[in-house]
Amino acid sequence: MDKQLAGRLHDKISNIKIIDTHEHLMNREMFKDLGFNLFSALEMEYVKDDLLTQGMDPNLLLEKASEPEILFAELLPLLKRTRNTSYYRVFFQALRDLHELNGDELDPANLKAVSERISRAYERADWYQYVIRDICKIKCMLRDMDYLTTDDDFIKPVIRMDSYLMLRHRNILQSWIEKGYPMYALRVPEAEYPERVKNLDDYLAIIEADFRRALEFGTVAVKIGIAYSRTLQFDNVSIDDANRAFKLPDEKTTWSDIKTFQDFIIFRVIENAGKQGLPVQIHTGMFAQGKNTLWNSNPLHLTNLFLEFPHVNFDIFHGGFPFTGEIGSLALMFPNVHLDTCWLPLISYESFKKAFSEWLSYVPYGKILWGGDCGCAEGIYGAVYMIRQALSEVLAEKIRDGQLDEALALDIAKAILHDNAARLFGL
Template identity: 20%
Template sequence: MSQPSLYNEIMQMPVIDTHTHLVGNKLCANDFWEISDYFWLNRELQSAGYPADADRLPQEERAAAFVSAYHGSRNTMMNRAFTAIMKNLYEIALTDAESVLKANETVKQKRNTADWAQHVADRLNVVRFVVNHPDHAAFAGMREDALLLPRIDSWLPELARKIADSSGASRQSAFEYTKRTISDQLQSYQAMGSPGIMTTLSAYEASAHEAYELSDNSSIDEITMMLLHEICSELQERGMFLQLFLGIERGWGTDSAAPVNNSLRIVKLYGLFESYSIAFELVVASELNNMDIVQAAWNFPNVHVGGMWWYNFRPSTYLQSMQYRLEAIAPLKSSLVVSDARCIEWTYGKLLLVKELLAHFLDKQVENGWISREDALYSASEWLHGSAAKRYGLTNSTR
C-alpha cells in the first residue's frame, strides 16, 4: 500500500533562506513591475518576445506586451513561480492588459499593509533570511532581523590588485598591510555578531595546496590564494565560517555573466579545506560542479553544500543535486535554499518551487524503497532548515 505524500509536512517545515538581496527597510515590492521585472523572469519573458526596454513603454503598451510574453512563456519555471505569487499572495489571474494594471494597484495596496512582509514569509514558514550588507539586516515589520554574512568580494579583489601593482619591498609591505586590514575587517564583522562571511570567486588559476611565496613574479591569482589562506586562518582563530559562491564568470561580453563548468574549480580549493578546521559552505551556479561539491563534502567533514544559485535554480538541476546529496552525505551537511530574491514576494515564489520539488523527490525515494518516510522527513528538515541553523548558530530559529 502506498504511503501518503510528504507534501503537507514539507510545506509546513521551517526554512532558512541562505542568500538574498533583500533590503530591510524596503522588503516588499513597490508595484507589480518590481515583481515582474525580476531578472530571471524577465529573461524568460524576453525569450517570448518581451521588449528589453519594456519599462520605457506607456503603461498600457507595457501591460499588453507583458501579457503576450507571459502567456508565450507559460512553460518556464520562473513563469510558474510568478504565477504562484500572483495567484496565492494576491488572488490574481493575469489574462489581459487590464488585469495587469489591476494587479499593479493590488500590489501597491498590499505593500502598505503593516505586516505584509511577515505574512509572505509565514506562508512557507521562512523563519530567517540571510543578507550580505550590514545596512540591510534590520528587517522592518518582521519578527526577526536578517542574519548578516558580510560579503568580502567588495574589497578582496582590490586588495589583491594593489599588491599585484606594487613590486620589490613595496609589494611585501603591501602584503603585510593587507593582512592587517583583513584581520581588522574580520574583527569588525565578528563584533557585529556575524558567524561567518561570504564571497564569490570567479576564474582562478592558482591552487590552494601550492605553497606560494610572495615575489615580483607572483600572479594576481596566486596573491588572491595567499590572501584566502590568511582569511581562513583568521576565521579559524575567531570561530567563523566561509561561504563560497562559485561558478559564475564575467568578461565574456560587455555586461554578461555565464556559468562555467570548470572541472578543477573545486579541487583547487582542497588545500583550504584540509588546512583549516572552519566550516566551508559551497554554493555553485554551474551544473557539473554540483557533483564536485558533494564529493568535497564527502571527502572533508568541514565542507558543506549550499543551495542552488543562478543557473542552477531549475527543477532538473535541483532533482539531480538532491539525488547526489541523498546518496553521499548526511543531511546535516546540506542546505537547499538560496532564493537570490530582491523582494520578499520572490522568496515565496521560488521557495514554493523548492518545497514542491523536494516533496516530489522524496515521495519517489520512499515509494521506491530507498529510504523510509521518517528518514525522508528528517532529510527534508535538515536541507530546509537544520543544517544551516547549526552552521549559522541559529538552533532556536524554529518558530
C-alpha cells in the same frame, strides 16, 4: 509517484520552521520608498534572466516602468515564450497566491491590477511578517547584503569579502581615488586610504579590521562570490609574490599578476574566517546574468582550499549546478564541505529533483542545506513553494522504492530546511 503520499508529506513539510541559508532581501522600507510594483519585482527576480536570454534590453523594465502600455507591448511576447521555465512558473505562482492573479496571467489588465496590489502590499508594515514568517515559516534567514541594518531580528547578516579581491592592490585603488570612482566596496573612507595603506601589511590589517567589524555586526558567515569574475582555482601564493603584485604600477599589471594577488588574499580571508569560527559561503556553478566561462565556477576547482583548511567549514552554493555530481562527491569526500542547494530549485525544478534523488544515495543528509537566493518577498515565497513541492515528490518516490520510511523522509526534510543550518551556523 504516489500523489497521496506526496501530499501527506507536503502537509507535514509545510509545518517545518525554516532556516534559510541565503537571501538578498532588501528592507521593506526601501521598496516602499521606491514605489515597488510588478515591474520592480520582475527586475529583481530570476524570470528576468529568461527575458534577457531572449534579447530583452537589460534596462527595459526600469526605463519603461512609467509607460506600462509600451512596456507590456515589448514584455508580453517575451514572457509568453518563457512560460515553460521554472523561473516563470514560480514567479507567477507567487502572484497568484499572494496578489490574487486570476484568469489569463498575461492579460495586461490583470497584470496592472496585480501591480497595484503589490504596491499596496509593500505599504503594509507587516508584509514581511505575513509572507516570510507566517506563510513561509522562515525562522531565520541569512542575508547577503553586507552591512545593511534591519529591525527584523530573524535576519542574520553574511558579510562579503570580495571587495578585497576586486580592488586588487594599492596602486589600482589609488588610481580609482584620483579618478573619483566610488570606494564603498573597500570599506575604508577614500580620504583615509593613502595614509592607512602604505604596504601589503596595511592592506591585510584592513581585512582583519573588517572581520572584527563583521563579528560586532553579528555576522554568522562570510561570502565569496568572485566566480562571476574569474576561475575558482586559487593557488597558495607566497607573500613575496603577493608583495610584488601589490607594488606593480597599473600599466605593468597583467591578469596573471591580478590572479596572484587575489589568490593570496583569498587564503588570508579564509584564514581569518577559520580563526573566528565563521563558515565560508562560496558561489559555484550558474551565473545570474553573468558573462563568465561556466567551467571557471566548477566546484572541483576549490579542492585545494578544502585540503588546505580542514577546520574551516565551507558552504558551497547552488548545488554546483550544472556540476551537481561534482559537488556531491566533494560533500562526501570532505567533512568540512557542505552542499547548499540555494537557488537550484528555481533554476531548474527537474534538475534539483534529479540531483537531490541522486545525492540521497551517497551524501549523508546531514550535509545538505537550502536557501532561496531572492531579493523580495514574492521571490522568497516562490522559492519556499518550490522546495516544499520538490522535497515532497522526491521523498515520496524514495518511500515508494523502499529506500526510506516516512519517518526518515521527514527527518531528512527537517534537516535540510532547518537542523543542518542550525548546526553549521550556530543558530
